[in-house]
Every structure is written in structure tokens, then in C-alpha cells.
Amino acid sequence: MSKYVNSDISENIMHIKLDRAHKKNALTEDMYLELKNLINKASQNKKVKVILISGGEDFTAGNDIRDFIENPPKDKNSPVFKFMIALTECPLPIISAVSGFAVGIGTTMLLHCDLVYASKNSLFMMPFINLGLVPEFASSLLLQKRTGYLKAAEMLMLGEKFDAKTALEYRLINQICEESELSNIALNSAKKLSAKPRELLITTKALIRRESETIKGRIELEADHFIEQLGNPETIEILTRLNKK
Amino acid sequence: MSKYVNSDISENIMHIKLDRAHKKNALTEDMYLELKNLINKASQNKKVKVILISGGEDFTAGNDIRDFIENPPKDKNSPVFKFMIALTECPLPIISAVSGFAVGIGTTMLLHCDLVYASKNSLFMMPFINLGLVPEFASSLLLQKRTGYLKAAEMLMLGEKFDAKTALEYRLINQICEESELSNIALNSAKKLSAKPRELLITTKALIRRESETIKGRIELEADHFIEQLGNPETIEILTRLNKK
Amino acid sequence: MSKYVNSDISENIMHIKLDRAHKKNALTEDMYLELKNLINKASQNKKVKVILISGGEDFTAGNDIRDFIENPPKDKNSPVFKFMIALTECPLPIISAVSGFAVGIGTTMLLHCDLVYASKNSLFMMPFINLGLVPEFASSLLLQKRTGYLKAAEMLMLGEKFDAKTALEYRLINQICEESELSNIALNSAKKLSAKPRELLITTKALIRRESETIKGRIELEADHFIEQLGNPETIEILTRLNKK
Numbered sequence: 001m002s003k004y005v006n007s008d009i010s011e012n013i014m015h016i017k018l019d020r021a022h023k024k025n026a027l028t029e030d031m032y033l034e035l036k037n038l039i040n041k042a043s044q045n046k047k048v049k050v051i052l053i054s055g056g057e058d059f060t061a062g063n064d065i066r067d068f069i070e071n072p073p074k075d076k077n078s079p080v081f082k083f084m085i086a087l088t089e090c091p092l093p094i095i096s097a098v099s100g101f102a103v104g105i106g107t108t109m110l111l112h113c114d115l116v117y118a119s120k121n122s123l124f125m126m127p128f129i130n131l132g133l134v135p136e137f138a139s140s141l142l143l144q145k146r147t148g149y150l151k152a153a154e155m156l157m158l159g160e161k162f163d164a165k166t167a168l169e170y171r172l173i174n175q176i177c178e179e180s181e182l183s184n185i186a187l188n189s190a191k192k193l194s195a196k197p198r199e200l201l202i203t204t205k206a207l208i209r210r211e212s213e214t215i216k217g218r219i220e221l222e223a224d225h226f227i228e229q230l231g232n233p234e235t236i237e238i239l240t241r242l243n244k245k
Numbered sequence: 246m247s248k249y250v251n252s253d254i255s256e257n258i259m260h261i262k263l264d265r266a267h268k269k270n271a272l273t274e275d276m277y278l279e280l281k282n283l284i285n286k287a288s289q290n291k292k293v294k295v296i297l298i299s300g301g302e303d304f305t306a307g308n309d310i311r312d313f314i315e316n317p318p319k320d321k322n323s324p325v326f327k328f329m330i331a332l333t334e335c336p337l338p339i340i341s342a343v344s345g346f347a348v349g350i351g352t353t354m355l356l357h358c359d360l361v362y363a364s365k366n367s368l369f370m371m372p373f374i375n376l377g378l379v380p381e382f383a384s385s386l387l388l389q390k391r392t393g394y395l396k397a398a399e400m401l402m403l404g405e406k407f408d409a410k411t412a413l414e415y416r417l418i419n420q421i422c423e424e425s426e427l428s429n430i431a432l433n434s435a436k437k438l439s440a441k442p443r444e445l446l447i448t449t450k451a452l453i454r455r456e457s458e459t460i461k462g463r464i465e466l467e468a469d470h471f472i473e474q475l476g477n478p479e480t481i482e483i484l485t486r487l488n489k490k
Numbered sequence: 491m492s493k494y495v496n497s498d499i500s501e502n503i504m505h506i507k508l509d510r511a512h513k514k515n516a517l518t519e520d521m522y523l524e525l526k527n528l529i530n531k532a533s534q535n536k537k538v539k540v541i542l543i544s545g546g547e548d549f550t551a552g553n554d555i556r557d558f559i560e561n562p563p564k565d566k567n568s569p570v571f572k573f574m575i576a577l578t579e580c581p582l583p584i585i586s587a588v589s590g591f592a593v594g595i596g597t598t599m600l601l602h603c604d605l606v607y608a609s610k611n612s613l614f615m616m617p618f619i620n621l622g623l624v625p626e627f628a629s630s631l632l633l634q635k636r637t638g639y640l641k642a643a644e645m646l647m648l649g650e651k652f653d654a655k656t657a658l659e660y661r662l663i664n665q666i667c668e669e670s671e672l673s674n675i676a677l678n679s680a681k682k683l684s685a686k687p688r689e690l691l692i693t694t695k696a697l698i699r700r701e702s703e704t705i706k707g708r709i710e711l712e713a714d715h716f717i718e719q720l721g722n723p724e725t726i727e728i729l730t731r732l733n734k735k
Contacts, residue, residue: 065733072720076713084709093402114398129690131732132725134715138708140697146393148636148661149698153604156694157583158682171393192403200374204401207385208394211704214456218383219329223321225379230317235377242376243310338647359643391638416638437648445619449646452630453639459701463628464574468566470624475562480622487621488555 002030007038012049012194013187014042017056024061024101029071032079036086043091049194049201051090052186053113054097059122062104080105084137088112091202093193097186098122099179108137110172111146114205117186118164119179124172125161146171197234247275252283257294257439258432259287262301269306269346274316277324281331288336294439294446296335297431298358299342304367307349325350329382333357336447338438342431343367344424353382355417356391359450362431363409364424369417370406391416442479492520497528502539502684503677504532507546514551514591519561522569526576533581539684539691541580542676543603544587549612552594570595574627578602581692583683587676588612589669598627600662601636604695607676608654609669614662615651636661687724 004020016038018025027035042048063080073080087094087109096110099119107124110116128135135143135156144152147170155162155170164176177185193201203225210221229235249265261283263270272280287293308325318325332339332354341355344364352369355361373380380401389397392415400407400415409421422430438446448470455466474480494510506528508515517525532538553570563570577584577599586600589609597614600606618625625646634642637660645652645660654666667675683691693715700711719725 065729068720068729069726069733073713073717075717076710081709081713085706088705088709093398111394114395114402116395129686129694130728132687132690132722132728133719134690134693134712135697136709136712136716138705138712140694140700140712141705141708142394144635144698145389146395149601149632150604150606150636150661150664153583153695153698154664156698157604157686157691158679171395174395174399189403196374196402197377200377200379201402203379204374204385205398207380208389208398208401210385215333215383215386216330218386219326219333219381220321222379222381222383222385223318223326226381227318227320229378230313232377236314238375238377239310239313243314338643356639359640359647361640387639390634391640416640419640419644434648441619441647442622445622445624446647448624449619449630450643452625453634453643453646455630460578460628460631461575463631464571464578464626465566467624467626467628467630468563468571471626472563472565474623475558477622481559483620483622484555484558488559 002028002034004028004031005034005038009045009048011191012047012198013052013190014038014045014048014050015052015054017054018060019056021056021058023064024058025055025106026061026064027080027105028064028067029079032083036079036083039083039086039090046198049092049196049198050190051092051094052097052190053094054183054186055099058100059096059098059102060106061101062106084112088138091205093201093205095186095190095193097182098173099182101125104128105137107172108135108139111137111139111142115186115189116173117175117177117182117189118167118173119177119182120164121179122164122167122173123161124163124167125159126155127159127161129157130159143170200229247273247279249273249276250279250283254290254293256436257292257443258297258435259283259290259293259295260297260299262299263305264301266301266303268309269303270300270351271306271309272325272350273309273312274324277328281324281328284328284331284335291443294337294441294443295435296337296339297342297435298339299428299431300344303345304341304343304347305351306346307351329357333383336450338446338450340431340435340438342427343418344427346370349373350382352417353380353384356382356384356387360431360434361418362420362422362427362434363412363418364422364427365409366424367409367412367418368406369408369412370404371400372404372406374402375404388415445474492518492524494518494521495524495528499535499538501681502537502688503542503680504528504535504538504540505542505544507544508550509546511546511548513554514548515545516551516554517570517595518554518557519569522573526569526573529573529576529580536688539582539686539688540680541582541584542587542680543584544673544676545589548590549586549588549592550596551591552596574602578628581695583691583695585676585680585683587672588663589672591615594618595627597662598625598629601627601629601632605676605679606663607665607667607672607679608657608663609667609672610654611669612654612657612663613651614653614657615649616645617649617651619647620649633660690719
């Protein structure tokens with residue numbers, strides 16, 4: 001357990017709040033482990049359909065610098081990597097609400113969320129190269145899929161900060177919000193998702209996340225699921241209702 | 246044959262028109278089979294260089310709901326899947342002119358066209374999850390290649406409608422047109438393409454469509470075709486003419 | 491050696507200038523070989539951290555048409571292909587400053603640079619199909635990764651010219667510059683990069699360039715480098731300094 005990560009479950013939504021404001025929500029080993037545990041619990045809890053992650057004034061200033069020095073991750077069993085795998089392999093949709101600083105892993109973790117809302121005052125940065133470090137959390141792979149090679153190279157090679165407008169242009173967020181509306185907009189989308197069948201959310205996310213496949217192969221894989229759903233009584237009921245309109 | 250799909254060939258262009266206006270051009274089994282047949286005929290007809298697909302007031306409201314209930318596709322031999330494979334494997338360039346509703350497969354089929362023009366009043370939607378269904382026609386693979394993961398997840402997980410401006414921003418269409426100019430703009434591009442050598446259209450499309458390859462492998466594959474073309478008398482004639490300018 | 495390609499090295503930057511203004515910097519066999527040699531020398535020279543490529547009034551009008559007719563590339567040992575492989579496999583960051591014409595390989599070579607700045611008056615074109623040719627330099631693979639399938643198909647199938655604003659929208663350049671500021675902006679970025687450790691520039695570029703991998707595989711590969719850097723004395727010094735702030 002970490003006192004810097006809070007969570008609650010209501011209306012099929014697990015809400016995870018980073019709460020270490022005096023350090024701009026910088027992440028420590030304890031916090032990574034707690035995040036990993038919460039994500040895994042949500043996946044196993046049939047009552048949870050959506051995970052919503054938020055910070056406070058800041059989303060997160062990234063990995064705690066002191067932790068990097070005193071407890072550097074030593075191998076892939078380190079808390080930070082356990083968190084990474086849990087987040088990227090989570091079968092449920094994940095929504096993040098970003099405000100203030102989203103530095104380092106604060107930006108790269110957004111690449112593994114499904115919907116991202118950011119307030120106007122958000123500041124993003126992946127300063128790895130300036131710290132003597134390299135890109136992490138598959139940002140070297142995923143950024144260019146979002147925004148093309150050149151902007152990815154610019155972000156990772158120059159390591160400069162950018163604002164919410166640029167993040168939207170780079171397809172790293174879904175929408176820019178007024179700071180006062182951020183929580184409501186993120187929660188509203190969480191509620192919309194939580195109104196849908198849990199299994200369909202999981203199947204839809206799994207289909208979008210699948211990697212490395214031919215177009216024909218994908219058409220066929222989807223068809224298997226599609227045909228199965230056409231035999232599903234709930235689906236038939238929806239279609240029958242629509243057909244009578 | 247389906248009375249709801251019309252076609253004609255002129256100036257090396259096969260023009261296919263969806264014509265079931267009273268049902269907003271919703272697609273039935275017969276229509277899918279007719280579309281598949283027309284596409285395959287065009288590919289085999291040396292006089293056809295381009296396929297142009299259009300609707301009327303609406304492009305298509307998607308799969309006929311009654312057909313989903315009464316004749317649901319049962320396997321990959323169903324008409325809808327035969328149509329999908331024919332469209333995605335068609336070697337000729339395909340242009341679509343979209344107006345009004347482009348729902349479900351009306352949106353996803355655009356992912357397999359080469360140029361897409363849409364009138365201002367177009368409305369796009371992939372409401373699969375809201376019908377108890379899953380993404381189809383490789384939309385779960387291709388949408389994120391167009392617009393990045395987040396917007397793809399938003400479209401497929403929320404299943405909400407969006408307009409032509411958003412479709413352009415998401416790279417699902419090439420251009421927004423005034424309704425009155427849509428046909429002419431689409432036809433104009435079809436004519437431009439039909440003025441080019443059929444074999445080069447096919448080779449160019451095949452190169453762009455090829456999947457899963459290293460950059461070096463692609464450079465070499467293109468080089469084979471490039472070197473071959475440099476020995477082609479027509480190419481030499483063009484280059485010689487240009488060199489004298 | 492080619493009298494049409496100049497170069498110098500200063501402040502860890504190799505600056506390569508195309509200098510055949512009377513032919514709008516059209517590229518000949520000699521120039522390709524010289525470019526290849528310079529790129530390879532830069533890679534092997536520990537004092538060079540960044541390559542900066544620029545033209546003059548024009549970037550380059552593409553392959554010299556007369557050369558296409560009189561000395562067409564015959565196989566993958568031709569100078570143009572040697573240049574292609576050298577550029578795409580160069581481990582150092584490459585910046586291009588584009589003004590005026592960037593035709594054919596003048597556009598496609600930008601797909602292998604890391605930062606591209608273009609003046610307002612730039613004109614891009616890949617007219618291969620109109621010359622009886624096919625796409626080259628992996629443009630048939632890479633363009634759609636930048637800008638989505640439809641725009642890639644439009645550029646390669648119609649072969650029409652487009653301006654800097656469109657090139658920015660298509661993610662083929664990083665930034666549009668006033669003509670008078672182009673050199674300074676490109677040089678400024680080159681200096682920023684040359685202030686970073688050479689090995690980190692190489693590792694960062696190599697990570698972004700790696701192809702065909704799962705997300706989990708990429709997270710792990712990055713982690714290997716990340717953990718190694720956390721043990722690097724220079725990195726520890728940077729982090730320790732930051733932690734004291």
C-alpha cells in the first residue's frame with residue numbers, strides 16, 4: 001500500500017488518484033506497486049468496467065529523481081516495469097485526466113491509456129536524453145505511430161516541453177478541457193463506457209490493441225467475433241428494436 | 246443481380262451507384278454480392294482503370310438491420326465477407342463519393358478505398374458496440390493507422406457519430422466538398438487517374454498496400470520496379486521529352 | 491568527389507551543401523556517391539554528432555533527367571541506391587533544410603531525415619507515376635505512416651505538387667520557416683543536438699528507427715538501455731544535481 005495513491009470504486013468505475021502534491025505527484029517504487037495492484041484488481045473485478053486515473057494540480061512530475069538515484073530499477077522485476085506491464089496489458093479501458101505537469105513517465109504512460117483528457121495548463125515533456133537516459137514505456141515505438149516519425153524524433157531527441165495544444169496536434173490526448181471541467185469530462189466518458197457491456201469493452205479494446213497482422217487476417221478475426229455477437233440474445237434484442245423503428 | 250446497385254463503364258471508369266434511397270442505401274445480401282461481382286469484373290476488364298462508388302442523398306446507412314436479424318452472416322462465405330475481400334484486394338484504384346449517412350460498413354469500407362471525397366453534410370458512425378457488435382472490416386486495425394490509437398479507441402469504444410470536418414481531421418477522407426460539387430470532384434480525380442497507364446496504377450497501389458516489411462526491403466522492392474520502368478519505351482519517351490525542355 | 495557537393499565540419503556538425511544551382515541541384519551519379527561517402531565518413535568520425543543537409547535557392551529538383559536516360563540505375567549497386575542505404579542506415583541524426591524545389595528523391599529523402607525544416611516557398615512533388623515510374627526510397631511504405639493511407643495514395647497516384655503548409659499537415663516536415671530564417675533555425679537545432687552525448691543520440695535514434703516489434707518487447711528493450719544509463723556516472727551526476735534543486 002502507498003499513502004500517495006487513493007482509489008475508490010463506484011458505478012463500475014475504479015477511480016485512481018495520485019496524491020503526492022508536495023512532490024508534484026512524482027512516482028516512487030511504492031506508488032508503482034500500488035498502481036500495479038489496483039490495475040490488476042480492477043481487471044479481475046467483474047464489477048469494474050473502466051479505470052479512471054487522475055492527479056491533482058499536477059498529473060505527475062514523473063519518476064521521483066531521488067528514487068532514480070537511491071533505488072534505481074535494476075531489472076524487469078522492478079516496480080516501475082511491473083507497473084508498465086500491468087498498464088499496457090490491462091484488458092479494461094483506461095481514461096486519464098491530465099493537468100499541470102506530465103513529465104517523463106507522466107507523458108509515456110498516456111500512450112497506454114484509451115482516452116486522455118488534458119486541461120489547458122498541462123505541460124508535457126520526455127526529457128530522457130537531457131537526463132542521460134533513453135526513451136521508455138515503448139515511447140520510441142508508439143510516439144511515431146501517433147504523430148509520425150519527425151515529431152517523435154523531435155520530442156525524444158530534443159527533449160523539450162510542449163503544451164496541451166501541441167499534445168492534441170500530436171494525437172497524445174483526445175481533447176483539451178478547461179481546468180474546471182476536466183474531472184467532469186473525464187468522468188462523463190467513464191460513465192458512457194461503463195454503460196456498455198463489460199465483455200464488449202474488453203473485446204473491442206483487445207481488437208484495437210492487437211499487433212502485427214495482415215488486413216485480411218484482421219477482417220477474419222473480427223468476423224469470428226462479429227458472427228458470435230449476431231447470435232447473442234442481447235444483440236438480437238437491440239437489432240430487433242432498431243428494426244421496428 | 247440486384248436492382249439496388251447500378252453500374253456503367255465509360256472513359257475507363259466503372260461507376261457503381263448504390264440505389265436504395267427509401268432505405269438510405271442500407272446494404273442487403275444481394276447488394277453485397279452485386280458489389281463483389283462488379284469489383285471483380287472491373288479488375289479483370291483491361292478497359293477499366295478506376296472504380297468510382299457513390300450513393301445518392303445518403304452513401305449508405307450500413308448493413309440492413311432486418312438482414313442482420315433474418316440473414317445474419319454465418320461464416321466467411323457470407324456475401325458481406327465476400328464483398329470485403331473483393332474490395333480490399335481490388336488491384337485498381339477505388340474512389341468513393343460520400344454524402345449523408347455513412348454508417349457502420351459505410352464508414353469502414355472507406356478504409357479500403359484509395360481516394361474519398363465527402364460532402365459537407367456527411368455523417369459518419371461506427372456504432373458497433375452500441376448494437377452489441379464488434380468492429381469489422383479491419384477497422385480495429387486500420388483506424389489507428391490513420392488517426393492514432395486514442396481517436397480510434399474513442400470512435401470504436403464510444404460509437405458516436407462525427408461529421409465531415411472530424412473525418413478529415415481523422416484522415417478518413419481526402420477532402421470536404423460542397424454537396425453540389427461532390428460528383429464533379431470525384432469524377433475529376435477518376436479522370437485524372439484514368440489518364441495514367443493501367444499497369445502503373447496497379448503497381449503503385451500494390452506498393453502502397455503491401456504490408457509488414459523493413460524499410461530496406463521496401464527500398465529494394467521499389468528499385469526492382471523502378472529499374473524495370475526505366476527500360477520501358479514509354480517511360481524513356483517521357484523522360485527524353487522532359488530533358489529537352 | 492563531386493564539385494556539386496560541398497561539406498565542412500564545425501562544432502560537431504557536418505554540414506553538407508548541394509551546390510548545382512544552374513540545374514536546381516538535380517542529382518547526378520557523382521553527387522550520390524559523394525553524399526554516400528560524406529554520410530559514411532560522418533558516422534565513423536567520433537567528432538561528428540549531427541549531419542545537416544541543405545541546398546541553395548532550391549533543395550533539389552530530384553534525379554537529373556539526363557542521367558535517368560543516359561546512366562539509368564541498373565541494379566542495387568547503382569550510386570543512387572548506395573546513397574539511399576547510407577542515408578537510411580546512418581546512425582547519427584540528420585537535419586534537412588529545404589527551400590524551393592524538393593522533387594522526387596528531394597521529397598522522398600526527407601522520409602529518412604530526423605528533423606526537417608522548410609521555407610515557405612518550398613514545393614514538394616513525387617511525380618513518379620507521371621514519368622512512367624514508380625515510388626522509390628520506401629515512400630510507398632513510409633508516406634502512409636506519416637499521413638495515413640489516403641493522402642499517401644493521393645500523392646503517389648496523382649503525383650501533383652504541394653506546398654510547405656500541406657507538407658506540414660502531412661507530417662513531412664517539422665516546421666515552416668521564413669526563407670531568411672531557414673538556415674538559422676536548422677543550425678540552431680543542429681547545435682542543440684550536438685550539445686548532447688553522441689552515444690545517447692545514436693541510441694535514441696536507433697530505438698525510434700527499430701522496426702516490427704511488440705509493445706512489450708519494446709518496453710523491455712528500452713529498459714535494458716535505461717537501466718544501463720542509470721548506472722552511468724554522467725547520468726548519476728545529472729540526476730544528483732537535479733535532486734538537490
